[in-house]
Amino acid sequence: MNKKTQQVMFSSKTSEWGTPQKLYDMLDSIYGFTLDPCATAENSKCKEYFTKEEDGLNKTWKGHTVFMNPPYGRDIKKWIKKAHEESKSRGTTVVCLIPSRTDTKYWHDYCMKAEKIYFVKGRLKFGDATNSAPFPSAIVVFRRGSWLRLFNPKAITLCQN
Numbered sequence: 001m002n003k004k005t006q007q008v009m010f011s012s013k014t015s016e017w018g019t020p021q022k023l024y025d026m027l028d029s030i031y032g033f034t035l036d037p038c039a040t041a042e043n044s045k046c047k048e049y050f051t052k053e054e055d056g057l058n059k060t061w062k063g064h065t066v067f068m069n070p071p072y073g074r075d076i077k078k079w080i081k082k083a084h085e086e087s088k089s090r091g092t093t094v095v096c097l098i099p100s101r102t103d104t105k106y107w108h109d110y111c112m113k114a115e116k117i118y119f120v121k122g123r124l125k126f127g128d129a130t131n132s133a134p135f136p137s138a139i140v141v142f143r144r145g146s147w148l149r150l151f152n153p154k155a156i157t158l159c160q161n
């Protein structure tokens with residue numbers, strides 16, 4: 001990876017970490033997603049989606065099975081808080097593809113309350129990238145009334161191969 005690519009990848013300058021289709025298809029076959037709240041018309045994963053202009057953070061996700069791959073900048077904590085809060089509504093599940101930053105405050109405040117966390121083995125290749133991401137990924141599933149306990153066996157490893 002050259003220095004320029006590295007600078008962009010490690011910074012918050014790109015919010016376009018497109019979900020690998022194979023990973024999405026696998027999760028979709030389990031959950032059956034109905035809403036992508038972080039999208040453009042070009043990269044949306046679901047028929048129903050919200051764009052930056054519409055602002056998915058300020059819409060309700062109630063009643064949906066949501067696939068959320070949020071912008072990975074500073075605001076990621078707002079998206080994870082939103083995912084956790086929306087999942088308190090009856091019939092709402094939010095599955096989040098996020099960097100596995102287990103040392104952050106938002107991880108402890110919200111992700112540790114998830115129903116399930118899949119830790120991805122290896123690094124994902126996002127969008128059209130030829131290189132793997134410089135960070136590990138996790139899939140965090142928020143569903144009403146569920147709490148992940150520390151060392152819960154439902155924290156599982158997911159291998160993309």
Ligand SMILES: C[S@@+](CC[C@H](N)C(=O)[O-])C[C@H]1O[C@@H](n2cnc3c(N)ncnc32)[C@H](O)[C@@H]1O
Binds near residue numbers: 016057
């Ligand atoms: C990591 S990409 C995910 C793209 C696609 N949904 C996927 O999973 O491959 C995050 C997307 O969120 C969009 N986005 C940024 N801010 C947003 C906002 N406030 N509301 C909705 N979408 C937003 C970006 O334009 C970008 O396309």
